[in-house]
Amino acid sequence: MSDLFVKICGLRTGQDVATAVEAGADAVGFVFASGARTVDGPTARQLAQQVPAHVLTVGVFRGQSLDEVRRLTDESGIRAVQLHGDEGVEYYEALRAEGRTLIRATAATGVPVLNGELGEDLLLLDAPDPGSGKPWEWSSPAFSAPTGRWLLAGGLHPGNVRRAAEVTGAWGVDVSSGVESERGVKSPELIRAFVAEARRLL
Ligand SMILES: O=C(O)c1ccccc1NCC(=O)[C@H](O)[C@H](O)COP(=O)(O)O
Numbered sequence: 121m122s123d124l125f126v127k128i129c130g131l132r133t134g135q136d137v138a139t140a141v142e143a144g145a146d147a148v149g150f151v152f153a154s155g156a157r158t159v160d161g162p163t164a165r166q167l168a169q170q171v172p173a174h175v176l177t178v179g180v181f182r183g184q185s186l187d188e189v190r191r192l193t194d195e196s197g198i199r200a201v202q203l204h205g206d207e208g209v210e211y212y213e214a215l216r217a218e219g220r221t222l223i224r225a226t227a228a229t230g231v232p233v234l235n236g237e238l239g240e241d242l243l244l245l246d247a248p249d250p251g252s253g254k255p256w257e258w259s260s261p262a263f264s265a266p267t268g269r270w271l272l273a274g275g276l277h278p279g280n281v282r283r284a285a286e287v288t289g290a291w292g293v294d295v296s297s298g299v300e301s302e303r304g305v306k307s308p309e310l311i312r313a314f315v316a317e318a319r320r321l322l
Contacts, residue, residue, distance in 0.1 A: 124285050124318045125292030127271065128299060128311055129180065130157035130251065137170045139308040143315040146292070148175060152192045153182035153204060155251060156304035157296070164196035178202050178223060182250070186214055193220065200241075204250050212238040228256045228263070228274070235266040244294060247274030253297025255280075258288050265289050278313035282320060293318055 128140040129149030140148050148171060150164040151157040159167070168177045179193050182204035193201055200221035203212075215222055216239050224240035226233055227248040235243045243266055247256045255275025257263060265288050272290035277298030285293055297303070299310040 124290070125269075125271070126315055126318045127176075127178065127292065127294040128296075128306075128314070129178070129273075129294055130296035130300075130304070131167060131306065132157060132159055132163075132304070133306070134167065134170060135308070136306040136311075137167050139306070139311045140315075141171060141175055143312045144319065145175060145311075145315055147178055147200075149178040149180050149202065149294070149296070150196070150198060151180045151251070152184070152188075153180055157251065161192050161195035164192070164198060168197050176200055176221075180204065180225075186211060189215065190218070202244065204246070207238075209238050212240065223271070225250060225273075228258065230257075230262065232264045233266050235268040235270055243268075243270040244273055245270060245290075246294075250274075251296050253300075258284055263288070276314075278310060278317045281314060281318050285318070 125146045127147035128145045130151050131137050131148050150159050171177050177198040178200040179198040180202045181189050202223040204225045222240045223242045223244050224238055225244040225246050228245045247254050269291040271292040271294045272288055273294035276295045299314050301307040
């Protein structure tokens with residue numbers, strides 16, 4: 121298996137960003153959706169400026185207007201938009217037409233998901249309650265993995281990330297709760313352990 125793409129999500133401090141980048145993350149996520157990890161535009165801008173060009177910066181949204189997505193993305197200089205709402209094809213088309221990189225996050229419900237259906241650049245299969253740390257049934261024999269490149273998220277942590285990737289065949293992994301010491305507070309040790317485990321050759 122080649123290297124997994126690794127995204128560390130829900131970063132809120134300069135220390136979080138430095139640790140994720142130094143550990144070797146491929147992408148870092150900043151949450152603009154409302155919740156325990158929300159950052160505002162100026163904070164995200166400051167954090168994103170710390171991120172080297174080879175690491176993708178991602179803004180996380182849920183049920184927000186196109187104008188809010190545009191404003192926060194442009195204000196922060198973040199490169200990709202991750203959408204957790206029930207936005208339709210026209211919403212995706214509008215953002216695509218502006219040259220934005222789109223990650224479609226959808227709950228793994230057991231129904232097969234068509235990768236690229238809404239014109240997304242990358243599909244993210246997540247738990248029904250994103251960012252909750254609760255896993256879904258990715259190890260069920262009934263799970264039918266999407267084709268192409270997709271990210272797996274939901275309840276991952278250093279202890280299960282290798283097996284989850286192996287069982288599902290995911291191209292990449294995304295984590296937030298599993299690298300926290302308490303909700304919304306990232307642990308440098310867990311971030312380093314997660315990336316190292318994800319990168320460990322089978
Ligand atoms: O993290 C949040 O608070 C959040 C709120 C609303 C929509 C999405 C949110 N987070 C998404 C992520 O952090 C990841 O994409 C993923 O869901 C992480 O899940 P987990 O590792 O189980 O916390």
